[in-house]
């Protein structure tokens with residue numbers, strides 16, 4: 001039985017333990033409480049409740065980091081740490097990131113803001129953060145060894161500078177970069193203009209995301225960090241189709257999309273149904289005279305492109321990387337092309353040796369989209385996704401711009417599939433085939449063919465015999 005005396009002694013010991021813990025908690029209290037995110041969903045824009053007002057961005061499958069104002073300084077707290085990120089429903093990856101997710105949260109500030117960022121390192125190795133594209137004091141640029149000592153595990157560093165020019169920037173480690181970026185450590189930084197800017201139009205919707213890539217073997221969860229070019233998972237903000245949320249807008253909206261590339265290859269990002277202008281890079285807004293309409297913009301490694309367009313065509317418009325291998329999920333790519341090869345006979349023979357042998361690709365690879373192939377655990381199909389007309393047969397860097405006339409201003413929710421007006425969907429022709437129209441004149445434009453010579457030339461091969469003796 002516990003005596004009253006020993007109970008109080010115990011309680012005293014407990015109080016002592018609590019107050020010892022409280023000391024470090026007091027020290028921690030000086031820092032802004034780190035805000036964590038447990039879900040990979042697209043969070044609604046964070047409307048600023050302190051500091052200068054601005055029109056916030058929406059981070060695709062991401063979020064904006066809340067801040068606190070401390071005597072006029074915007075204070076943020078980033079925690080570098082191992083995270084579990086859902087790349088798509090059915091596949092979780094063991095990555096490194098910030099505040100519970102990869103990529104880290106978007107940081108949004110206004111031109112002229114003094115910003116202080118606390119960076120706590122909960123990784124098993126040292127790190128640092130480089131603020132890609134920013135004008136700042138050299139010692140805040142974040143290259144470990146060059147501009148600052150690295151942040152050792154368990155330590156917190158402070159970065160402080162004024163956000164001098166408006167634009168879209170990125171942040172990522174500049175310490176053991178190969179590992180830390182292959183593991184998913186990166187984030188976006190938006191500096192909004194403080195007043196009306198001659199080169200930055202006001203828009204109704206402002207989306208942003210990073211291009212990133214991983215090399216994770218089917219069935220595994222941790223990226224291979226030694227991979228230089230042959231990545232197998234192509235992501236937007238550490239998500240791949242069908243896990244990437246759609247971009248939902250109202251018809252007539254002025255839309256901005258900011259895309260940064262932190263992979264090891266370029267990505268031609270392509271939008272259907274609309275033309276856009278490249279209105280900014282990570283070097284700032286582009287001059288008006290430098291802009292021309294495009295439907296694809298190639299984003300090279302370490303670049304950011306900001307595109308603006310008017311969403312004036314209703315529908316579900318594909319939006320994707322134009323490298324077709326980047327709209328696929330993981331599989332071995334060392335598969336020979338089998339189109340047109342009838343390998344029934346050889347398959348029979350192989351099946352005797354390998355009972356599970358499966359013939360792949362005789363009619364193209366579209367079968368892969370439908371086939372219920374047994375997959376290893378924690379793996380998503382190479383090509384998948386179900387649309388209103390059947391399989392979409394996509395993966396990787398693919399999403400949809402949904403333009404609707406009845407989407408409410410400020411509503412980012414998915415309106416469902418587009419309901420096509422009658423007679424506006426491509427359809428199967430089932431009637432008789434009409435006579436094809438003939439060209440009025442056939443040929444005549446190209447160079448006249450040479451008359452074939454009567455004699456066919458024969459090549460005579462004479463083996464060298466050492467000496468031609470006559």
Ligand SMILES: [Cu+2]
Pocket residue numbers: 234266267268321322323326397
């Ligand atoms: Cu690509």
